[in-house]
Amino acid sequence: MQRQRSVASVTPENGLIAVGRIEDFPLGSVRRIDRRGAPPLALFHIDAGVFATEDTCTHGIASLSEGSLDGEVIECPFHGGAFNVRTGCAEAEPCAVPLRTFEVILRDGTIYVGAARPAVQGGA
Ligand code: FES
Numbered sequence: 001m002q003r004q005r006s007v008a009s010v011t012p013e014n015g016l017i018a019v020g021r022i023e024d025f026p027l028g029s030v031r032r033i034d035r036r037g038a039p040p041l042a043l044f045h046i047d048a049g050v051f052a053t054e055d056t057c058t059h060g061i062a063s064l065s066e067g068s069l070d071g072e073v074i075e076c077p078f079h080g081g082a083f084n085v086r087t088g089c090a091e092a093e094p095c096a097v098p099l100r101t102f103e104v105i106l107r108d109g110t111i112y113v114g115a116a117r118p119a120v121q122g123g124a
Helices: none
Strands: 003-007 017-021 030-035 038-046 049-054 068-070 073-075 082-084 090-092 101-107 110-116
Touching: 017 030, 017 038, 038 110
Parallel strands: 003 030
Antiparallel strands: 017 110, 030 038, 038 049, 049 101, 068 073, 073 082, 082 090, 101 110
């Protein structure tokens, strides 16, 4: 798994922020996206596509982009809790509160992150 970190630097366009190029974000990669004035995001490239969640674990202050990605599940580096990166649902205790997930759009090779999606209920 490749770990990367980047800053969303493009001016928002229709609420979308550009977070990088798909060719720089290979399958199996996880990237932390730091945003000015907003909590960081975690970006995941899995078989099903590119997905974004909030980066901070709902159990503590761990950065999920420093966790271990297995398929579509990210394991938190602190206490072994886990989340589905597509749905945000907690997959393993001690995590119980789902992550917020965000719209991801791929346009002309650029990855954009948009608005938060409605929360999905579910937990470990
Ligand atoms: S901080 Fe993530 S499982 Fe505890």
